Amino acid sequence: MTAVNDKPARLIGGPGILLVWLYGVMVVGAVSRSVYQIATEFDRAPLAYSLSAVAGVVYGFITYSLVRGGEKARRAALACCAAELAGVLIVGTWTLVDPSAFPDATVWSKYGMGYVFIPVLLPLSALYWLRKAQQRN
Amino acid sequence: MLDALTLATGVAALLLAAWCGWAAYRDQPTKDWHFIGMAVVSLLALVQLVVGIVQLARGEKAEQGTTIFVAYLLGAFACIPAAGFMSLAERTRWGSVTVAAGGVVLAVLEVRLYDIWGG
Numbered sequence: 001m002t003a004v005n006d007k008p009a010r011l012i013g014g015p016g017i018l019l020v021w022l023y024g025v026m027v028v029g030a031v032s033r034s035v036y037q038i039a040t041e042f043d044r045a046p047l048a049y050s051l052s053a054v055a056g057v058v059y060g061f062i063t064y065s066l067v068r069g070g071e072k073a074r075r076a077a078l079a080c081c082a083a084e085l086a087g088v089l090i091v092g093t094w095t096l097v098d099p100s101a102f103p104d105a106t107v108w109s110k111y112g113m114g115y116v117f118i119p120v121l122l123p124l125s126a127l128y129w130l131r132k133a134q135q136r137n
Numbered sequence: 138m139l140d141a142l143t144l145a146t147g148v149a150a151l152l153l154a155a156w157c158g159w160a161a162y163r164d165q166p167t168k169d170w171h172f173i174g175m176a177v178v179s180l181l182a183l184v185q186l187v188v189g190i191v192q193l194a195r196g197e198k199a200e201q202g203t204t205i206f207v208a209y210l211l212g213a214f215a216c217i218p219a220a221g222f223m224s225l226a227e228r229t230r231w232g233s234v235t236v237a238a239g240g241v242v243l244a245v246l247e248v249r250l251y252d253i254w255g256g
Contacts, residue, residue, distance in 0.1 A: 017227040021220060021235045025242055032208055040204075116245075 011069045011077070011133055019126055022118065023063040029115070030056035030107045037104070045104035051091060055107045055119075058084050062126065078130045085123040088112060092120070139188055139254060146181040146213070147247035153178050153217070154240025161233035167224040175221045175236065178243070182214040189254075200255025209253060213246045 012020050034052035042049055058080055065077035092111035095102050105114055112119025153174050157167060167175075189210045193199070199206035220239025224232030 013227070014229060014231045015234075017223055017231050018235050018238060021223055021238060024219070028212060032212075036204060036208070 009069055009071060009074060009133060009136075011066045011074060011130070015129060016066060016133075019122070019129060020063060020066050022122055023059055023066065023126075026107070026115075026118065026122065027056060027059045027063055030059055033107070045102060048102045048104050048106040048109075051087075051106045051108060055084075055087065058087070074130055074133055078127065081123040081126045081130065085120070085127070088120045088123065139185070139192060140251065142181065142185045142188060143247050143251050143254070146178065146185055147244045149178045149181055150217070150240045150243035150247065152240075154237045154244070157233045157237040157240065161230045161237060164230045166228045166230065166232050167221075167236055171224075171233070171236065172221060175217050178240070179214070179217045179221075182217065182243070185250075186210045186214045199253055201253040206250070206253050209246055209250050213243055213250065216243045216246065 010016075030052055034049055034056055037045075037049045038053065062077050062080045062084070065073040065080070088108050088111055091106060091108035095106070095109040102109060107115065108119055111117060153171075156174060157171055160167065160171065189206065193203060193206070217236075217239050220236045220242075224236045226232070227235065
């Protein structure tokens with residue numbers, strides 16, 4: 001890349017704006033939910049509430065990376081989306097196999113069924129989008 | 138009163154979603170009329186926020202807790218304006234898709250609000 005072309009790659013053009021919106025919604029959902037639950041009834045389901053908080057942080061980081069743009073942010077977002085997908089699959093399976101570990105639901109319970117499966121669809125579309133963004137540049 | 142408002146806001150949100158979805162289908166960005174529609178839905182959500190807080194102040198209780206109720210009211214109010222600003226930044230069909238998604242999210246929030254209030 002030459003100095004002239006050094007402008008950070010835009011990641012929020014076109015379909016990217018929809019991803020930012022959905023991730024933004026998930027940030028608000030996961031963070032506010034976990035803050036409330038951790039503050040009021042943490043002892044009831046510590047594992048579930050901590051996982052929700054982690055999910056919120058991951059969503060927040062991906063949203064920030066998408067808005068910021070550029071190759072570094074794209075790679076960071078790519079890694080986080082992969083981690084997010086792994087998280088959804090692991091926690092989703094975990095909640096099905098051993099429901100007793102989760103007295104209350106997390107954002108990722110049953111592959112995100114409580115959130116219309118957006119938690120499992122979102123990382124898939126984001127991974128696709130971020131890979132395409134690389135080819136475009 | 139609150140239940141009627143919740144229903145009205147939810148239906149209006151779905152209509153807005155369908156309308157903006159139609160614009161996206163025809164490959165159009167959001168236009169002035171869409172923004173007027175968003176303003177109407179946002180106004181409904183604002184009235185709902187005020188009525189909800191007034192009901193709480195009068196001593197009525199939300200079934201699933203005051204904090205959650207107020208948080209959802211605030212979220213419902215912020216939902217459409219946030220999506221609207223994003224569609225201003227993205228003057229393509231994808232801006233319209235974003236507002237349509239915002240309408241669906243608001244409709245879901247209204248269903249949750251109905252449960253939280255204990256209708």
